[in-house]
Amino acid sequence: MLHLRIHPENPQARLIQQAVERIRAGDVVVYPTDAAYAIGCQIGNKSAMERIAQIRQLDAKHQYAILCQDLSDIATYAKVDNAMYRLLKANTPALTTYILPATSEVPRRLMHPKKKTIGIRIPINPICQMLLKELGEPLITSTLVLPGQQDPLDDPFDIEMQLGKRIDVFIDGGLGMLATTSIIDLSQDHPIIIRRGLGDVSAFE
16 A cells, blocks of 8 residues: 655645556545545546445445536536536535536446436545646545444544555545535435535525
């Protein structure tokens, strides 16, 4: 496992480039976000995604999310009208994951099997932002909660001890947070707050 210690506020460009090279090569990466640590891989990489599902023991009904640098990617992956776009623009970047109807560009394995939706999140975290900018495309993302545990892993020591042999790259941004993002389903006629986490959901109530 490649362990990269990256400054949480001023990420070192050389180390971010190293991580991106490995992601492009099909590696599974653990990285810090605005909330808890997350596990991710390149959006088109089926085998890396299957490894994430294995590590987290996710079933076929799991709603995956993608991490986007900004709203410029949104029309590629989600169906949004002008009113929805304005609402998202006013409420991103944020500590919130938005569930939206997926476009045909989204690999079927990423969509919710029945609802045909995709989760989209635009992070504030400087490491995430720099990673996405260098990668030039969204990243599959899933909160780093291991089977049988309720809280996500937030301590770099624990992450290395428990996952060192199962992941390829660990971006260590220091101690994370035990909290998760809010999740809002915008795929229906009215917003549905699925999970209240760190993100402010007042605009959708």
